[in-house]
Amino acid sequence: MRILFVEDHFASSRAILSTLKKVGLSCDLARSGQNALELLRNYDYGLASSASACPVWTALQS
Numbered sequence: 001m002r003i004l005f006v007e008d009h010f011a012s013s014r015a016i017l018s019t020l021k022k023v024g025l026s027c028d029l030a031r032s033g034q035n036a037l038e039l040l041r042n043y044d045y046g047l048a049s050s051a052s053a054c055p056v057w058t059a060l061q062s
Contacts, residue, residue, distance in 0.1 A: 001046035003027040006036040 003020065005027050007013040013029050020027045028043070030036035036050065 001025070002043060004030060004036060004039055004043075004045045004048040006030045006033065006048070006050035008032060 003025060005013065005016055005020075007016065007029065008031050017027055017029065028039060028045075030039055033050070036048070039045075040048065
């Protein structure tokens with residue numbers, strides 16, 4: 001399953017990616033809502049998760 005995580009905070013995104021890797025999952029990282037929408041248009045994700053506030057667009061706006 002391909003996972004998309006949207007997070008603009010470096011330390012948080014690093015912790016999430018590390019945790020997912022430990023349990024055998026890989027994850028693509030988007031740094032903004034706009035970047036997330038571009039990735040969602042181009043790839044098939046089984047799960048997408050977002051921080052509540054990211055640059056350009058928030059999770060609710062995306």
